Amino acid sequence: QVQLVESGGGLVQTGGSLRLSCATSGRTFSGYAMGWFRQAPGKAREFVAAINWSGDTTYYADSVQGRFTISRDNAKILVYLQMNSLKPEDTAVYYCAADDLASRVVDGRSNYWGQGTQVTVSS
Numbered sequence: 001q002v003q004l005v006e007s008g009g010g011l012v013q014t015g016g017s018l019r020l021s022c023a024t025s026g027r028t029f030s031g032y033a034m035g036w037f038r039q040a041p042g043k044a045r046e047f048v049a050a051i052n053w054s055g056d057t058t059y060y061a062d063s064v065q066g067r068f069t070i071s072r073d074n075a076k077i078l079v080y081l082q083m084n085s086l087k088p089e090d091t092a093v094y095y096c097a098a099d100d101l102a103s104r105v106v107d108g109r110s111n112y113w114g115q116g117t118q119v120t121v122s123s
């Protein structure tokens with residue numbers, strides 16, 4: 001069974017930082033692009049960041065550019081989302097996604113998704 005498992009969410013104050021991790025299991029994700037999406041209550045899921053397999057190309061939503069950093073450890077098949085200068089509007093469930101095409105990750109059409117981890121930023 002293919003799994004993407006997110007961790008690292010929690011409660012943080014405005015201006016604080018969190019690092020999310022996404023671990024893979026059940027198959028090899030060698031060659032896969034990976035990314036992060038989020039969904040706030042009552043809102044549609046939105047793209048946050050993505051990274052290609054080699055890690056030399058990253059994509060960010062305008063709302064997080066300069067505050068969030070996506071990275072990956074291919075030896076462990078992990079992807080990270082370092083979130084700094086957090087704002088209350090960053091509060092959402094954050095989902096990890098994976099696909100063999102980076103464009104599908106960015107477009108939200110990934111074949112693989114995690115169950116999500118809650119991030120809450122208090123004002």
